[in-house]
Amino acid sequence: MSEAALRAEIVRIAQAMDRAGFAPSKSGNVSARYEDGLLITPSGLPYAATTPGDLVALELDGRVRGGGRRPSSEWPFHTAIYRARPDARAIVHTHSPRATALSCARRPLPAFHYMIALCGGADVRCADYATFGTDALADNAVRALEGRKAALLANHGVIALGASLEGAYTVAAEVENLAGQYLDLLAAGLEPVILDAEEMARVAERFAGYGKVA
Known part of the structure; x- marks a missing residue:
């Protein structure tokens, strides 16, 4: 994909995230690898007003290499994840309401539904809490994402990875859907039945043969 096409795709995904209600008050951010660095959404700019030219080009060590705006304040976890995860080509970070609510209870999403496997594991x-925009948060996010395509950030939101921007967004949207279902079960006073490791392994195998699942 050319740089122009990739910039347009990042903006498209960021605006879709915003329209879905996943980015209240200009929260969240989107990035994608480009060459040996990345392109990331800028800080403080409403997504509806963001254009491809507003994106910021960064080195993987966080140095700005192009763009007239400041990068998202969460650039440390984007760069840390790309350094740790060669398989990640795109990152979508949301503050989607139900998943963020669950993150404020600092509870993981267990395998109460087989679609958890879309997120890369059981x-x-x-992730442990740390102040936004810090190296501590970046370290916590990398640990929580080990072997996974998604993680909650305590008292914060969601990070989703993908081999493409569309794939990362699909994972982020599914985390929000699953979090809503899980919270509804808990609110009803019901105890979710958790699928065992063997079943989740079978589901993962089926997903592997079912086209590309992000």
Whole structure:
């Protein structure tokens, strides 16, 4: 994909995230690898007003290499994840309401539904809390994402990875859907039945043969 096409795709995904209600008050951010660095949404700019030219180009060590705006304040976890995860080509970070609510209880999403496997494992972990925009948060996020495509950030939101921007967004949207279902079960006073490791392994195998699942 050319740089122009990738910039347009990042903006498209960021605006879709905003329209879905996943980015209240200009929260959340989107990035994608480009060459040996990345392109990321800027800080403080409403997504509806963001254009491809507003994106910021960064080195993987966080140095700005192009763009007239400041990068998202969460650039440290984007760069840390790309350094730790060669398989990640795109990152979508949301503050989607139900998943963020669950993150404020600092509870992971267990395998109460087989679609948890879309997120890369048998659960969606909740990373330890750290102040936004810090290296501590970046370190916590990398640990929570080990072997996974998604994680909750305690008292914060969701991070989703993908081999493409569309794939990362699909995972982020599914985490929000699953969090809503899980919270509804808990609110009803019901105890979710958790699928065992063997079943989740079978589901993962089926997903592997079912086209590309992000």
